[in-house]
Amino acid sequence: MDKFSPTIENYLNLLYVMERDKEPPVGTLLAEILGVSPPTITNTLKRMARDGLVKIGPGHLPHLTPAGWEAARSIMRRHMLAEWMLSKYLTWSKVHAEAHRFEHAISPELENALIHDLHSPSLCPHGNPLPGYEDAVVEWVPLISIHQGGEGIIRRIHELAEDTPQVLDFLEEKSVMPGEHIKVLENLSFNKTVTVEVKSKKFTIGYTMARFIFLEPV
Ligand SMILES: [Zn+2]
Ligand SMILES: [Zn+2]
Numbered sequence: 001m002d003k004f005s006p007t008i009e010n011y012l013n014l015l016y017v018m019e020r021d022k023e024p025p026v027g028t029l030l031a032e033i034l035g036v037s038p039p040t041i042t043n044t045l046k047r048m049a050r051d052g053l054v055k056i057g058p059g060h061l062p063h064l065t066p067a068g069w070e071a072a073r074s075i076m077r078r079h080m081l082a083e084w085m086l087s088k089y090l091t092w093s094k095v096h097a098e099a100h101r102f103e104h105a106i107s108p109e110l111e112n113a114l115i116h117d118l119h120s121p122s123l124c125p126h127g128n129p130l131p132g133y134e135d136a137v138v139e140w141v142p143l144i145s146i147h148q149g150g151e152g153i154i155r156r157i158h159e160l161a162e163d164t165p166q167v168l169d170f171l172e173e174k175s176v177m178p179g180e181h182i183k184v185l186e187n188l189s190f191n192k193t194v195t196v197e198v199k200s201k202k203f204t205i206g207y208t209m210a211r212f213i214f215l216e217p218v
Contacts, residue, residue: 004071006104008047008048009075009104010034011034011044011045011048012068013072013075015054015063015064016069016072016073017159019064019069024061025062025063027060033163045062048068052065053067054068073132076130077130078111079099079100079124080123080128080130081106081114081115081118082098082102082103083099083125084114084118084121085114085118087125091172092125092177093168093169093172094168096168097165122136123136123137123178126156126158126162127140127156127214128157128159128162137156137214139216140156140215140216141215142210142211143194143196143211143213144207146184146194146217147184147187148184148186148187149183150183151181151182152181152182152216152218153181153215153216154176154179154198154213155178155215156213156215157171157177157178157213160212161209167209171213174198174201174203175198175199176205180198180199182197182198183196183197185197192206193205193206194207194210
């Protein structure tokens, strides 16, 4: 397998998640998530197009080529395995950022050993599906769609929320993590806030964050 720079791997990761979720990879959104300027995005995408990883389609939207898609799946899998490996040593909110540094160094041999040792996990510690296990998450619904009085088990914090450390710190502090029970006390669509109770703690979350939290309703 080809070796890509960490920058290219991060782009592949993000384009993979957006394409999987049918979210248009608009330049301004990529710039916001990756924390770089739009011209930088354009230049990197041009390089990736030259290397056959993406095709720039109508409206200048980048799409992964079959080669780019395969490379992205491989990186994503190593990222999620690295998260599990690191979760033995770090708290839940810290494993994603650390795994980003680690994933680039995982060889196929270590990847296979990890899959074996972790009993072929279908989800990462945040509840996101490993490539090939997308079916595991389809029944879970976003917190913003739950009405007052609804309850469920938190199952997933979406990949796009994993990239903001403050969000993960907040969620961990409030125990908003896979496996915890959550109850919706109030859902104000006009105010775009959801007030919830988790482990006897009551607090309010804005829709920006709430749309990344998925639960299994009970
Ligand atoms: Zn992650
Ligand atoms: Zn994760």
